[in-house]
Amino acid sequence: MPVQYYIFLSIAxxxxxxxxxxxxxxxxxxxxxxxxxxxxxxxxxxAFSKMWADAGRVDAGSAQLFVFFIMVxxxxxxxxxxxxxxxxxxNTHSVDINILNRLKN
Amino acid sequence: MGMSIQQIIFxxxxxxxxxxxxxxxxxxxxxxxxxxLIVTFFTIAGHYIMMNAQFLAVVHIIVYAGAIMVLFxxxxxxxxxxxxxxxxxxxxxxxxxxxxxxxxxxxLVAALRDASxxxxxxxxxxxxxxxxxxxxxxxxxxxxxxxxxILFLSAMVGxxxxxxxx
Numbered sequence: 650m651p652v653q654y655y656i657f658l659s660i661a662x663x664x665x666x667x668x669x670x671x672x673x674x675x676x677x678x679x680x681x682x683x684x685x686x687x688x689x690x691x692x693x694x695x696a697f698s699k700m701w702a703d704a705g706r707v708d709a710g711s712a713q714l715f716v717f718f719i720m721v722x723x724x725x726x727x728x729x730x731x732x733x734x735x736x737x738x739x740n741t742h743s744v745d746i747n748i749l750n751r752l753k754n
Numbered sequence: 755m756g757m758s759i760q761q762i763i764f765x766x767x768x769x770x771x772x773x774x775x776x777x778x779x780x781x782x783x784x785x786x787x788x789x790x791l792i793v794t795f796f797t798i799a800g801h802y803i804m805m806n807a808q809f810l811a812v813v814h815i816i817v818y819a820g821a822i823m824v825l826f827x828x829x830x831x832x833x834x835x836x837x838x839x840x841x842x843x844x845x846x847x848x849x850x851x852x853x854x855x856x857x858x859x860x861x862l863v864a865a866l867r868d869a870s871x872x873x874x875x876x877x878x879x880x881x882x883x884x885x886x887x888x889x890x891x892x893x894x895x896x897x898x899x900x901x902x903x904i905l906f907l908s909a910m911v912g913x914x915x916x917x918x919x920x
Contacts, residue, residue, distance in 0.1 A: 650760050652871040655801075657863060658768050662775055662794075664859040669779035671851030674842070677784060677830060681791050684822065685775055688798055691814075699805040700872060702879040710881045710890045713807055717891075720817050721902045725909035727822050731829050732913040738833055 655696035662689035676734050676744045680727070687723050691716045760876055763804060771797040784835045785827070792823050805874070807882035 662685060669682030698712035734744060741748045757765075770793065777790035795818045802811035880886060891899060 650758075650764065650874045650876070652874060653866070653869070654764060654768075655874075656866055656869075656871075658771070658801075660859060660862045660866070661772055664855045664862070665772070665775045665779055667858055668852055668855030671854055672779060672848050675784060677826065677835075678778070678787055681778060681787060681826065684818075685778060685791065685794065688795065688818075692798055692801055695802055695805050695807045695810060696874070698807065698881065699874050699879065702806070702881045703875045703877075704872065708890070709879075710887050711894070713810055713882055713887060714891055714895055716807075716810055717813065717887075718895075718898060718902060720813060722905065724817055724822060725905050727825060728909050728913045729916065731825055732916040735829060735832070736916055744833065744835070 652696055652700050656693060659689045659693040659696070662686075662692070674745050674747060676737070676746050676749075677731075679746065680730055680734070684723065684727070687719060691719055694719075758876065760804065764801075767797045767800045767804070771801075784830050788823055788826050788830065791826075792819050795819050795823070802882075805882075806879050809882055809884045809887050 666682045666686035666689065669685065670679050673679055673682070694712045694716050698709050698716075701709035701712070737749065738744055774790040774793040774797070778787045778794065781787050781790060795814065799811040799814045799819075802808075802814060
């Protein structure tokens with residue numbers, strides 16, 4: 650099972666996330682695409698962890714802990730981000746990101 | 755076809771992951787997008803189990819499918835979103851976004867196509883078990899662990915302060 654397969658899968662998932670951020674205007678969908686990109690990176694990190702574990706490195710578990718910390722930061726980010734989106738929705742009755750360029754008034 | 759059982763499982767999981775990831779981006783209804791993203795997360799958890807990261811697979815399902823996506827669904831139902839209210843981009847902007855993402859895909863695949871990497875062995879390792887990860891976490895990464903608890907506390911306070919009706 651070559652590591653390249655996992656690299657290409659992660660690249661594909663990451664690029665789908667990038668496409669979603671560029672194509673959609675719904676703030677929540679954009680947020681979900683960012684989660685998708687984070688998960689593509691996590692998948693790649695776990696694949697490299699397995700690669701180094703196969704090579705006999707004892708500290709290969711560090712990569713899995715990095716994934717763990719990314720999950721922690723993602724959870725904190727979602728809590729704050731959804732609070733912001735909810736507040737924007739309460740003030741503008743829309744989640745269209747084009748509304749946000751009028752936020753300064 | 756001399757495909758091992760691991761390769762067959764990898765292919766099935768990858769196809770489901772990519773199709774449901776495309777479903778997140780392309781579906782008109784936001785609730786369908788959330789459900790597609792949950793399917794993607796479950797397939798990624800399957801990949802974690804295939805790579806002997808059992809602890810991460812369990813945490814991934816609990817945190818993402820159990821907490822984060824429920825939060826997304828809850829906010830969407832609070833806003834009563836459906837396909838009719840979905841803001842639409844102009845068509846040429848959509849094509850520009852798709853072409854940019856595709857160009858990034860082509861560049862990254864072309865750059866990494868000839869990289870020489872070892873193959874993952876089918877033997878299982880015990881590095882992803884909670885015993886070994888816990889040893890590493892509380893020996894080498896105690897300070898980041900404590901910092902992340904402060905991050906959680908400040909995120910919680912921040913979410914409450916931002917969401918407060920003023």
